[in-house]
Amino acid sequence: MALPPGPSDNPRAWDDDSEPEPEPEPEPDPDAQAEAYVARVLSPPKPGLAPPRASLLSTPAASPGALEPKAASKIPTVGVxxxxxxxxxxxxxxxxxxxxxxxxxxxxxxxxxxxxxxxxxxxxxxxxxxxxxxPYPVVEVWCRLCSLETRGGLSAGAHWGTCSWCSAEEDFDWPAACIELEQHLAHWAEDGHRAEYFCLADGHFASIDSVLLLQGGALCLSGSRDRNVNLWDLRQLGAEPSQVLVKALGTQPNSTHKGWVWSLAAQDHRVCSGSWDSTVKLWDMAADGQQFGEIKGRAAVLCLSYRPDILVAGTYDKKVTIYDPRAGPAQLQSRRLHSSAVLALVADDRHIISSSEDHTLVVFDRRTNSVLQRLQLDSYLLCMSYQEPQLWTGDNEGLLHVFANCNGCVQLVRSFDVGHRSQITGIKHSLGALYTTSTDKTIRVHVPTDPPRTICTRSHHNVLNGICAEGNVVVAASGGLSLEVWRFQA
Known part of the structure; x- marks a missing residue:
């Protein structure tokens, strides 16, 4: 539920950079700090000690007829x-x-x-x-339930009542959703046996923690604890194995960064990588992956979001920092929005939504430079996938949570148990597809309905740390030093 505003919600109170900096402390060893973080946040539960499951959000069910769409509009028939x-x-x-x-x-x-x-x-x-x-899509169905309850004179409970999404159902792109749904179901039919599978195990010598597909799935970037960001040409899959791995980004002789590479983000042909060495490096893929900028921060960079006008970083020191990558890059502002490490974030043209190890979800308004909402959760969220108004998240208990964002008012819609036994480390949601990875060593493929229908499960020999899907390619990051790749016929 949302916490009442307090003195700490004053914008000035959040701006740490406006206050004198305390005496500098000895710089922590990035590797030691990263290892302690993983042991605390990502260690799988001991056998026989499964974490308690959070109860599903209770939402009154509508009558079957309430959610049935109207009959197709009558179209005059021709007289021949x-x-x-x-x-x-x-x-x-x-x-x-x-x-x-x-x-x-x-x-x-x-x-x-x-x-x-x-x-x-x-x-x-x-x-x-x-x-x-x-029921599909989850948020739109929930909003129509909310609208029906309010207009029918019933108690709306935790719902907003009539919201902008309820009054604009036609904004949902049903044709695109149908195309994605049908392609997704066809790709993973017969338990996924139609997919070409590749294991790329020759590029890293330590756990891979982040993956990012570019150019419709033609290229892939991977970030690893070996401190490298590798570039892969997936067009060479099955043709010339030695040419799949293109190179490690950067000009340093041994590694791209000086610490574990933990996060990747892209905007068009520009890419950024965040590391436990407290830096964000920017790369121009249109210039053969040359570096065009570097941001030196004060704490490990755990999550990134790259927009056309800003670059947002969530860091280990509880801050969300906004940069203008077009100017230097220049720091615009830095706010301590949480009381613990920032684990995941997403941004759009108006808002930044961040989650933390302190079990909170914060909505920050970019235009008014203020905190709009602070939700206290029963678990902490490790990954996010956002397509307005739907925010899909995975937590440390192996549960999925779906939130709806209506003009900066974020509300929990549903919580789902999709079968993961430990932390959900990666999530990718689109109009017609849903993928999740977990430290339980599985990748699960779902249809994003209410509840999600799991259509395929793939087991691995090690933990899986992230997932990315674009075009006809799906890539998972493995703690077993490999990229797990599935490719479908176009």
């Missing part, structure tokens, strides 16, 4: 015999057997009748629900 003389319901039934991309991009060119049918918002909603047969 043939396919177009069929009722719209039969046309939709026929279209259901066609590829979603063909229906969306080809049929509208045939005639006005098919164009109008394909452009109908309800057509794609019905198609998606037929594919998943479960």
């Amino acid at each position: 015999p043939g396919l177009l003389s069929l009722p719209p319901e039969l046309l939709l039934e026929i279209c259901a057997y066609l590829d979603a991309r063909l229906v969306l991009f080809v049929l509208p060119r045939v005639c006005h009748t098919l164009r109008d049918l394909v452009r109908d918002h309800v057509t794609w909603r019905l198609r998606a629900q037929r594919r998943v047969r479960a």
